Amino acid sequence: MRFQNTILVLFFSLFISTLCKNDDESAAVFISSLSSSSGHLTFALSASDPTVSQDVFFHISGPSSYSYIGIGTGTVMQGGLMFVMYSNATGDGITLSSRIATGNNEPVFSPTLDIDILPGSNTSNGLMTVNARCKNCLSWSSGALNLSDTVYPWNYALGPNTAQNVKLTSNSPSACLEMHVEYGLFTLDMTHLTMGAGALPTSFTSPIGSRASGSPVLTSNFPTIIHAVLATIPLVLFLPTGVIFLRIFPGSVRWHWVSQTVSSVIGLFGAAVGFYLSTWFNKSKSFSSGHQIIGYIICAGMIVQWFLGFWQHRIYKQKQSPTKYGLIHRYLGHFVFVLAIIDGGVGLSWSYTASPVIIGYSVAVGVVAIVHFSLVAWKRWEKQKPHGVGIFEIKTQQNSPEADRNL
Numbered sequence: 001m002r003f004q005n006t007i008l009v010l011f012f013s014l015f016i017s018t019l020c021k022n023d024d025e026s027a028a029v030f031i032s033s034l035s036s037s038s039g040h041l042t043f044a045l046s047a048s049d050p051t052v053s054q055d056v057f058f059h060i061s062g063p064s065s066y067s068y069i070g071i072g073t074g075t076v077m078q079g080g081l082m083f084v085m086y087s088n089a090t091g092d093g094i095t096l097s098s099r100i101a102t103g104n105n106e107p108v109f110s111p112t113l114d115i116d117i118l119p120g121s122n123t124s125n126g127l128m129t130v131n132a133r134c135k136n137c138l139s140w141s142s143g144a145l146n147l148s149d150t151v152y153p154w155n156y157a158l159g160p161n162t163a164q165n166v167k168l169t170s171n172s173p174s175a176c177l178e179m180h181v182e183y184g185l186f187t188l189d190m191t192h193l194t195m196g197a198g199a200l201p202t203s204f205t206s207p208i209g210s211r212a213s214g215s216p217v218l219t220s221n222f223p224t225i226i227h228a229v230l231a232t233i234p235l236v237l238f239l240p241t242g243v244i245f246l247r248i249f250p251g252s253v254r255w256h257w258v259s260q261t262v263s264s265v266i267g268l269f270g271a272a273v274g275f276y277l278s279t280w281f282n283k284s285k286s287f288s289s290g291h292q293i294i295g296y297i298i299c300a301g302m303i304v305q306w307f308l309g310f311w312q313h314r315i316y317k318q319k320q321s322p323t324k325y326g327l328i329h330r331y332l333g334h335f336v337f338v339l340a341i342i343d344g345g346v347g348l349s350w351s352y353t354a355s356p357v358i359i360g361y362s363v364a365v366g367v368v369a370i371v372h373f374s375l376v377a378w379k380r381w382e383k384q385k386p387h388g389v390g391i392f393e394i395k396t397q398q399n400s401p402e403a404d405r406n407l
């Protein structure tokens with residue numbers, strides 16, 4: 001009798017647990033509120049019984065104000081499988097891109113995964129949603145998704161959602177991504193996942209078998225900002241100011257020399273940060289895009305300028321007469337200045353900066369350029385007037401007649 005009871009109980013609990021598996025617990029669901037905006041992120045995952053099929057089904061949804069929503073395996077970017085979703089070119093559908101990153105840098109599209117987008121995937125009412133089936137995902141990389149792990153690590157990342165950024169809308173699975181503004185880690189109880197033939201999770205309204213690991217982390221792309229500030233300001237503001245030091249006030253070769261040296265060193269450092277930044281993005285890691293090539297010319301120009309200026313001044317002191325180096329120095333200097341203005345604008349649009357920022361930049365550098373070239377032109381005109389006595393004339397002649405003729 002006792003034995004029979006035990007059998008009955010065992011049978012029942014087995015029956016109930018099977019029932020539960022097929023109903024509520026056939027998927028794991030992670031839901032998180034976000035630090036960088038209101039709204040929340042939902043990720044639901046289910047898989048087939050591995051003996052039946054290797055397919056994996058998932059659902060991702062979150063605010064469409066983000067450029068992209070990425071879900072990845074692991075606790076770090078490196079080596080994990082990532083599903084990155086963004087709006088399609090017309091902004092009403094979605095593009096889903098499977099990617100792998102080699103480290104803390106832009107993940108690369110991995111076309112080896114065969115993913116079907118299922119109905120209910122779109123961008124509407126402020127949400128991006130994707131339902132998908134990843135065919136043979138379980139066998140994609142042996143052990144990559146471990147269905148017997150109760151604390152399997154996952155992560156999510158959210159693309160820029162600020163007004164300074166252009167929102168990504170693209171049909172291409174290898175579209176360029178900018179760095180995330182927020183990421184977070186969580187674990188899923190993968191033993192919740194399996195169901196016979198496999199199907200989309202049916203309910204995503206409450207969390208099942210998931211746990212956040214720590215709080216969401218806000219990230220800043222400070223290397224980009226450091227690059228932009230240190231490359232742009234010395235080149236488009238300090239270098240022309242150094243020309244004013246030489247030709248207008250106080251008309252001193254030494255002031256010019258010190259100012260141009262400091263600006264060039266800072267500018268070259270800013271460009272060096274650009275080299276580091278180039279390793280982050282797929283568009284820049286071959287070091288051959290327009291922005292980078294113009295950047296190389298500017299860097300070379302700055303270095304050549306320094307030696308030309310130095311050489312010309314040395315010869316001038318010996319011969320007391322203008323040299324051709326001085327002439328080249330003057331024209332190359334203005335050329336580098338104009339090139340830097342252009343490259344700053346190219347850099348901004350290359351990194352998907354919103355047009356108000358680009359317009360602001362253009363106005364600011366336009367004003368600097370107009371003031372600079374007006375002062376220079378006016379100075380030359382004053383000098384060319386027969387016996388012209390301009391307000392700055394006396395000072396310049398006292399301090400450095402060389403400056404007037406040559407630099």
Ligand code: HEM
Pocket residue numbers: 069070071072075076077082083084104105106107155156157177178179180183184219220280281
């Ligand atoms: C252009 C694209 C991306 C770039 C340049 C990038 C770059 C970076 C950088 C520099 C960090 C370190 C941040 C810090 O320590 O504050 C980081 C961390 C992280 N990123 Fe990305 N990321 C990109 C896309 C993604 C995507 C699509 C995902 C996920 C689907 C992701 C997930 C993570 C995670 C989980 C961390 C924390 C890892 C750790 O603590 O080492 N990232 N990323």
Ligand code: HEM
Pocket residue numbers: 178224225227228231232235267271272274275277278279281284287291292294295296298299340343344345347348350351352353
């Ligand atoms: C020397 C003159 C240069 C100037 C004035 C300049 C300026 C800029 C500016 C204003 C941005 C936009 C940053 C932002 O959106 O916040 C930018 C981005 C960038 N620049 Fe430069 N840059 C220069 C040289 C270089 C060089 C030599 C390289 C590398 C070889 C480089 C690589 C980059 C990269 C990778 C980005 C980031 C793109 C992104 O965030 O998507 N730059 N640059």
Ligand SMILES: *[C@@H]1O[C@H](CO)[C@@H](O)[C@H](O)[C@H]1NC(C)=O
Pocket residue numbers: 088089090091092093094122171
């Ligand atoms: C974007 O997706 C929507 C909805 O699926 C579709 O109607 C539209 O044609 C797609 N746009 C492009 C450019 O593919």
Ligand SMILES: *[C@@H]1O[C@H](CO)[C@@H](O)[C@H](O)[C@H]1NC(C)=O
Pocket residue numbers: 119120121122123124129
């Ligand atoms: C868009 O997707 C949501 C969520 O899957 C769904 O409820 C809605 O009906 C879809 N809208 C359209 C127009 O397909």
Ligand SMILES: *[C@@H]1O[C@H](CO)[C@@H](O)[C@H](O)[C@H]1NC(C)=O
Pocket residue numbers: 142143146147148149150
């Ligand atoms: C899968 O997870 C289980 C439980 O955590 C662990 O014992 C096993 O070694 C894992 N398998 C692989 C291939 O990593």
